[in-house]
Amino acid sequence: MSNITTDFNDKTIEYKQLLDDFKQLLKKNNLKFTIQREVILETLYNLDEHLTPESLHNLIQKKFPDLNTGIATVYRTLSLLEESEMVTSLSFGAQGKKYELGAKHHHDHFICTICGSIAEFVDEQIEERQRKIAQELGFDMKDHSMQIYGICKNCQKI
Amino acid sequence: MSNITTDFNDKTIEYKQLLDDFKQLLKKNNLKFTIQREVILETLYNLDEHLTPESLHNLIQKKFPDLNTGIATVYRTLSLLEESEMVTSLSFGAQGKKYELGAKHHHDHFICTICGSIAEFVDEQIEERQRKIAQELGFDMKDHSMQIYGICKNCQKI
DNA sequence: GTCGCTGCAAAGTCTTTGCAGAGAG
């Protein structure tokens, strides 16, 4: 019973933290905190998925129809969030760009080429090896991304 | 000292071989071998670089102005080559999609976020680890791609 | 000669931008 409460509180606190970071970022750049920006951040946080600008926009329209949020605002906010490194984007195949909150710990991606679903993983051996390679080749590594393409468990059954 | 190999100048496949594969592929699918298709393949081979459809088209226009190759043909041929897995594409950041011949052996990418240049590397430890992870998670791995973003040696001097 | 290919231009997508009114600070 206490576990459930704790989980809930952890998530709430995490979001508050995220929201605070966002507000601070806005303030620092003389930008304004608007309901649209909050809703976009919140949706990214709650869904915890890789979303295209379009799917994010659809979700927001469905959940907050009164706001009538424009797709342009979604694009503008995602660019803002990406620039300030609060979200990261992932582009693959013909399927375009997908965004996810980047505040979580780093991870790499499995991408199913049939259903388009994305699973995440982290492997410390690979992380370590990447750092070494960059160092050996005199490359100043800022970031990296890794995708494994294939067929997920579900789609293998079909 | 290390098992990292770079393959900037490693043309493992002869052009004739490549061309034959291409011709065979076309024949098998009842497609025709045209001068435009040959020039596109040849340019990809000779440049041995990651090219956007646009830059590839520019190069061809400059080198074979009489052909007056259309950008549509470049797109169509790249799609054809990608479908048949003779080239692979790499998309990153806002810079769009780049294509390279995929007949060479597999490699991963360093991408310089300043000058946009791409260097290649292979690390057997990482390759091995990827295979293991896919297997453990029941993922049928078909391909993978890894990019390390950062600042290349040249741009660090500036 | 047949049927796929090509260049062109038009049409699609996806993303960005200009603008005038709305809203945060």
Next chain:
DNA sequence: CTCTCTGCAAAGACTTTGCAGCGAC
């Protein structure tokens, strides 16, 4: 009150498609 944000629609950038003539086989 000021100055940024927003939705809208128009404009851009990139890619695909329809078509009529061309060219490989």
